[in-house]
Amino acid sequence: MPELPEVEVVRRGLARWVTGRTVEDVDVLDARSLRRHVHGVEDFRGNVTGARVTDVVRRGKFLWMILEDPDGPRSALAAAPSTALMAHLGMSGQLLIEEPDAPLEKHLKVRLRLSAASDADGTPLPADLRFVDQRIFGGMFVTDLEPTTDGRPGGLGGGSLPLIPRQAAHIARDPLDPAFSAESFHRRLRERKTSLKRALLDQGLISGIGNIYADEALWAARMHYARPTDTLRRPDTLRIVEAVTTVMRRALEAGGTSFDSLYVNVNGASGYFARDLEAYGRAGQPCRRCLSEGRTTLMRREAFMNRSSFLCLFCQPRPRNARA
Structure with a gap:
């Protein structure tokens, strides 16, 4: 299983390449990777398509992208996002940034098409975010955010938002988290x-x-x-x-x-x-x-x-x- 440093490496990469971009399209190649999204493939597509990624957060080995609802925030916290796209890497899950015309990976499960964006030097960024999983122990799902019990940020990343997905709320903070005591x-x-x-x-x-x-x-x-x-x-x-x-x-x-x-x-x-x-x-x-x-x-x-x-x-x- 990947441990904290491996997941943090992925979080930092996603924060650089995905933050601020809108998910324009979703292609699900294997519904088994969405089994944790209990409302099914079409509901997953509906929740993710059109949403803007505002940040990427990690607590322990849990990783999620905060989604800004295109119809406006639904959270009780004023102007705060209310949902997150969680990615569980499992034994073999990978989140890869690719050019849309790059060959598809053998074990590609979910493909997100991102809005156009450029790096700091003006270089266009790749537009595909791909979830690849050989052993299918990992997966993706959309979930609601809820207030943290201690009022501190949900994890590393995420700015100062005191929000966390319910599925990660039972996980203790890790030593790299500024709120770790x-x-x-x-x-x-x-x-x-x-x-x-x-x-x-x-x-x-x-x-x-x-x-x-x-x-x-x-x-x-x-x-x-x-x-x-x-x-x-x-x-x-x-x-x-x-x-x-x-x-x-x-x-x-x-x-x-x-x-x-x-x-x-x-x-x-x-x-x-x-x-x-x-x-x-x-x-x-x-x-x-x-x-x-x-x-x-x-x-x-x-x-x-x-x-x-x-x-x-x-x-x-x-x-x-x-x-x-």
């Missing part, structure tokens, strides 16, 4: 009484972190995945938050982590952060930090929640009161 996260960690990695993977506690970045952050923070959360002191929590934030910012600079051709940005380019992974997938290889400090310690792979955890047992010793 490390203090609140610390309190909830202490209350949860679980293992640290389980907590990091809990999207209702902190969002956007998957298996790869959890392992990378734990290695960077020198903390074992089985550390009980109720033993964490405030400096411990701040250390893991800082590690998660740093790892994700580094991944963003590299365009995300792509192990195959499925995880790409809106231009179809793969990220290359996989080259810089310190923990994930490095079982049997020397821990780079130990090497830099004159030791030869091999990275280990341990079973965890029907998946794997990668760690260095010298840098990340297992606590005596470990939780699975």
Whole structure:
């Protein structure tokens, strides 16, 4: 599954290429990708065609484009948009910006034709936004926006609108969100009484972190995945938050982590952060930090929640009161 940096790379691309443009036409090639839009294909077309994209927002791994209704706002918030086009990438979903005459992708599911627009230097922008999905676990749907419970913006992007799709309202804020509170996260960690990695993977506690970045952050923070959360002191929590934030910012600079051709940005380019992974997938290889400090310690792979955890047992010793 793509994690926060991969989805944020897509959000930034869409924000650049799609914001301010009107959807002039919609072509649905596979209705299965609209299964989350319960009112069907024609209703989807009717909601999207003619709407103007005013911004692109992300919370955790959830991504949505705010739509301005051509007939005017229907929201209770004065002059605010009321609907959003959500895109769930699933296992293999891609949102690609293409020229209309570019060859159609083999697994193209939904095609949006956008109004004409130009880049800052006057170069015309491609007019197709294509949703491609090989495994069909992802999809698109239109949904209403509702006020956020804390009165803060719904996520990263979206200006100052305190609105969020209902389907994303249960998702916690992520460390890159300006409204994320490390203090609140610390309190909830202490209350949860679980293992640290389980907590990091809990999207209702902190969002956007998957298996790869959890392992990378734990290695960077020198903390074992089985550390009980109720033993964490405030400096411990701040250390893991800082590690998660740093790892994700580094991944963003590299365009995300792509192990195959499925995880790409809106231009179809793969990220290359996989080259810089310190923990994930490095079982049997020397821990780079130990090497830099004159030791030869091999990275280990341990079973965890029907998946794997990668760690260095010298840098990340297992606590005596470990939780699975």
